[in-house]
Amino acid sequence: MTFAIGVFCGSSFGGDARYEAAARDTGRQIARRGWTLVYGGGRVGLMGAVADAALQAGGRVVGVIPRFLYEREVGHDGLTSLEVVASLTERKLRMGELADAFLSLPGGVGTMDELFEAWSWSQVGLQRKPSGLLNVAGYYDELVAFLDRAAAAGFVKPQHRELLAASAHLGELLDWLATRR
Numbered sequence: 001m002t003f004a005i006g007v008f009c010g011s012s013f014g015g016d017a018r019y020e021a022a023a024r025d026t027g028r029q030i031a032r033r034g035w036t037l038v039y040g041g042g043r044v045g046l047m048g049a050v051a052d053a054a055l056q057a058g059g060r061v062v063g064v065i066p067r068f069l070y071e072r073e074v075g076h077d078g079l080t081s082l083e084v085v086a087s088l089t090e091r092k093l094r095m096g097e098l099a100d101a102f103l104s105l106p107g108g109v110g111t112m113d114e115l116f117e118a119w120s121w122s123q124v125g126l127q128r129k130p131s132g133l134l135n136v137a138g139y140y141d142e143l144v145a146f147l148d149r150a151a152a153a154g155f156v157k158p159q160h161r162e163l164l165a166a167s168a169h170l171g172e173l174l175d176w177l178a179t180r181r
Contacts, residue, residue, distance in 0.1 A: 003178060004036040004062070006099030008114040009046040010107035011074070019106045022136040022170065023049040026105060029170055031059025033178075038098045040091065040114075041065030041083070043076035046105055051076055064094045092117050101177040102131040106139045123160045130180035132173045133166040140166055 007030075013020050023046040030037045031054040040047050041063025054061050055078065063082045065075050070084050085091050092114055104115040121127045133140045144166045151161040163180075167173040 006038045006095045006102045008111045009105035012045040018137045024053040027053030028057045031057035036060045038062045042074045131164045135168045
């Protein structure tokens with residue numbers, strides 16, 4: 001299997017058209033690099049946009065979705081592969097098994113949960129996979145400032161802080177993720 005990148009993002013589009021444009025660009029760029037997109041398996045919001053763009057660009061897309069979300073008719077049945085699991089916890093675990101690195105686009109509580117869990121797995125040594133934040137239109141500015149403050153205060157070790165990069169430049173961030181695997 002080629003390099004696989006787990007993408008976490010919103011199940012809605014958010015209030016800024018740049019979020020959807022970034023999701024579509026992310027899907028296209030992942031496909032053009034010959035990578036596999038691993039994501040939450042939904043067909044709605046930014047999740048659907050990133051998957052559809054990757055598929056339209058000829059990419060391989062693997063979705064992992066809990067049954068209760070699939071049954072709410074948000075599952076994407078047009079993917080290369082769709083795995084239906086029992087819970088959100090199983091989704092995160094499976095995405096962690098499939099992905100070589102993680103990228104978070106704008107999103108809400110679910111995206112933050114996935115981002116922090118994947119990052120914490122690397123922090124405690126369960127894996128050593130880099131994570132990135134695509135900082136579209138400054139969406140993650142305050143989060144990055146908080147994480148830097150947590151590191152400065154001694155709550156996040158420098159070597160762990162370095163496992164999470166943030167950039168507004170997709171190509172730069174994808175390059176960084178690929179070189180850290």
